[in-house]
Amino acid sequence: MNRYLKILIPTEIAKGLALTGKQFLRVFLTANRRPAPLHVVSEYPEVPAPLKPRFRGRLQLLTNAEGELACVCCMACEKICPTNAIHIEAGKKEGRKTRIPLRYDFEMERCVFCGFCVEACNFDAIKLNDQFELATYRREDLALGLADLDHPSLVGRHSIAEAVPAAVVAKDSDEGAR
């Protein structure tokens, strides 16, 4: 008897409908009206994607307290790089004890974002930042030089999330990447 009742009254279907109905109401009534939205997908291009702190994005040169490049051209990163993506030309600067890079070429088309260079660096001079929107229309845009590496954004100008300030883009295209 119980078995036939189970067939006649589709309780499982009702359970499923109740579940999805509950989720529908939850999202429908609160969609985009809460600081922490209930829906599980992100609205990526408009809302910046949340990244984990250990995310390895594009290489970036860091500066020290004086505002100079912290890199002393020890070539540790160049040596450890498995794909030879980094080339450094060392030079001198007036009033600075250590060497300073004259060129720091980072060829991102070859970079595998392994992070070995950051681990090898003893001077906290480089990091892989959280920039991941690295698509470009031209291959040359992926070869980054000193002028590109110390400010946060050159590649990634085609991202719509965070519009690159027009001045930065203009300056970069004038000077060229190298």
Added chain:
Amino acid sequence: MSAPGFPEMTLTQTLLIAALQCIAVTAFVFVLVPLTTFAERKVLGYLQVRLGATRIASGLHGLTGGLNRGMWAMGKVPVLSFLRGLPFPIADVLKLFVKEDIVPDKADRLVFIIAPGLTMVASLAVFAVISFYPGVLFVFPHWVPILGGCPFAGTAADVNVGLLFVTSIASVGVYGIVLGGWASNSKFPLLGGLRSAAQIVSYEVPLTLSLLAPVVMAGSLNLRELARILAGLPLMDASGQLLTQIHPLQSIPLFIGFFIYLTCGFAETNRLPFDMPEAENELVAGFHTEYSAMRFAFFYLAEYTNMIVVSAMASTLFLGGHHLLPFGLQRVIPESWPILGTPNLLFFVGKIVFLLFVFIWVRGTLPRYRYDQIMAVAWKYLLPLSLVNLFLAALIRFAW
């Protein structure tokens, strides 16, 4: 044909009003269908804890980007984002108009071209007899050139065999699917068409039997009268003499019949969980694999129009039609009450919209049945159940 209490209309007026009614009904369908496709995207999204369609262009530039820009300028997560994606239906229609129309070389050209039209016409023609409002919806004011003082009825064609008309015309729709599948001259459409034929033949039986129970109760086939009687209200003739009123116990077979009808309706409209004819992961797209552009759009439109037909029939027969309460419970509200007690166009449309939501809700919840399971459900469960339901209705009708 003239409504009581109004002067006899001339032939021109009758024809004009009939044309206007057709236009009004068609406009209703063609407004509701794109909105349903939009709602399908949004509701399915919400059911799966997503947001559904939220943009028509990714980007902040250009005409469409301006929409996004304005929304996001209001704050990080704008309140109005519920309405974003609303231009999707327009984009859909534009795309279908602009696309190239391809007829396969080996296809049977004539049948291939006729098939979508057949499905479309069959699903639209049903709306002629569906009663949106009993009696006169509004009267044309006197300054209207030809039609001044003429009544505009809530039913396009108030025929006495409305229900018969609906079931017979609606079952023509399957020919379009079968012919389309056959004329494409390709494996997947043929399989889809065959499945569709088998499925719809099977489900036509319990569907019609579940519609028969209300007819047995009411003793009428006129959809306007059916809606009133099945809401539980007494039907009087012109002299005020009681013709029919259903017994309070009839609510039970009405309630059971509603679920049988809805289940069969899902199968008739090829919606999940019964979308065997177009099972995407088995048959590419089923019967309309070879169709493109407006011919495909006709099949697409017909599917949604059929959903509206099934919703309209279910709300007319089981959910009280233009009255508020379903399953013959309207009798508890006196007819003298201002809004709740009187028939209302909005009640009817509201029920249709709710049932369309149920269609999407079920689609977002249930997986597709296997083919033999579909047949088992129809012949082993729904058919006996609808027979028992019919017997119950007849028993209550003649015992009390």
